[in-house]
Amino acid sequence: MSYFRVTLVRSAIGLPRRTTDVLKALGLKKRMGSVFHPVSPSVAGQIMKVKELVEVQEVERRLTKQEVHLERKPDPGYYIEKVSGAEWQGWQRK
Numbered sequence: 001m002s003y004f005r006v007t008l009v010r011s012a013i014g015l016p017r018r019t020t021d022v023l024k025a026l027g028l029k030k031r032m033g034s035v036f037h038p039v040s041p042s043v044a045g046q047i048m049k050v051k052e053l054v055e056v057q058e059v060e061r062r063l064t065k066q067e068v069h070l071e072r073k074p075d076p077g078y079y080i081e082k083v084s085g086a087e088w089q090g091w092q093r094k
Helices: 017-026 041-049 065-072 085-093
Strands: 003-008 034-038 054-059
Touching: 003 041, 017 041
Parallel strands: none
Antiparallel strands: 003 034, 003 054
């Protein structure tokens, strides 16, 4: 079974109540928050009502909260592959 991963990209501040009600029905509360819904015509219709505000991906399974967190975690920017013995001694003295 596949799922829609719906992420709120733009805020609903200042939009009509009908639009905010659709977002509430989808379970979207905060910007960059994601929810998972099974693929169905009713959910697809709700997504089409707010298509300008959300980003949609079709995924095979629901991700856990921890998996979503690790997905968003940034790359550290560097990797230490190997430290030579002489350099290590210099780091210890400082």
